[in-house]
Amino acid sequence: MSETPLSAFLRARRLGLLPADAGLATGPRRRTPGLRREEVAVRAGISADYYARLEQGRQRLPTGAVLDGIAAALLLTEPERTYLHGLARLRTAPTAADTDGPPTVDATATALLASLDRSPAFVTGPRFDLLAWNPYAAALMAGPASRPALERNLLWQVFCCPYGSAESANHAPTGSIGADLVAGLRAQHADRPDDRELAALVALLCARSPQFAALWARHRAAPPRQGRLALHHPDLDTEILDYTVLGLPGAGRHLFVYLPTSGVRERDPFRRLREGPAARPAARR
CATH class of the missing domain: 1.10.260.40 (lambda repressor-like DNA-binding domains)
Structure with missing residues (x-):
């Protein structure tokens, strides 16, 4: 067999x-x-x-x-x-949760995002698709609204986006945001073998990122948890962000909030995200 x-x-x-x-x-x-x-x-x-x-x-x-x-x-x-x-106990027939179309974000989650006006925050669905985000998160993730559907995804941001994919700390076998997200993806889909969108996402990430493929092959499963993200971003005055994860009502919904690490909070590392590219230092000629 x-x-x-x-x-x-x-x-x-x-x-x-x-x-x-x-x-x-x-x-x-x-x-x-x-x-x-x-x-x-x-x-x-x-x-x-x-x-x-x-x-x-x-x-x-x-x-x-x-x-x-x-x-x-x-x-x-x-x-x-x-x-x-x-x-x-894998099932083979799709349920309404698989076929009702793209997930939505309720009014309470939307209001919560709007209230987080000092840090990047966003809501993800069962495949860590980006469902909603505040302006800080939009700037940090290079405008997810304008990206193809498969790239509006937190896993793509960590494994394929230039800002975060080059950082090996994000893809360590344990204790990294990459390992936690991959484990979370498996944990949320144990009973959905016929999820075609999941299969397409996994195939894309395996083709684009050997690091994702290696973590996927480990077969770890666990809910997402708080941790750290390493990245180089032109409008961010730090290279390390803490993040926390909160469960929301609805299957597989999570709220992610990025926070400055304790050593740089006083510097307001998100200032240039608020002000946009105009706040970047002028390039030397």
Whole structure:
């Protein structure tokens, strides 16, 4: 049988888990990275043959207890355990949430954006599409309203936009905005295997960014969280911004707010964003 989302996840997480992390000895006879299938099966309390069928996509509908055992064996976090359960019950028929057209932003979220008049802020949808933003965010992201639909996306901004894509700190395997966004994308789509827009976005980003492709292949899953963004922007008087993420009503809605780091808040690093290109220092001749 062909690889399934569940089997791909299990294989990636097994190969990404260090034997030492699972309390197993390493030695010269261990030829492959990660754990062996038999080792995962023993830790999960199931037969090696049953686990092999799961990882090969030949076993249907594992029970919740089996999934919990595998989650413990692979040292999954709670969001990843939830994601694993979601993969095991993947649906194939689209729901209204998939077919009702582009998501919208309600009046409360719009008013909240308008009230954040000192920092860049924006609302994203389930695929981290940019749904609404305040003027600071529009300036920081080089006018998302004028960009093609696939580029009106926070992942595109981090992995493909020149302002942020060149910064390796944004794409570190753990603790980076890139890793968190990729994990968030997986976490929000465990039960949507037929999401064509998601498939198109992933294909675009994998083709444009080896860093995104590498993070996507790790099969991490977790909700987005606060962190730091590194970028070079001509109208920004800092190269590091803190950001925070708030959940909003509606499936997959989040509010992102960028804030100056504590060392530069007094300098008002967003001043030139407010004043526009005219505030840039004149180029030397």
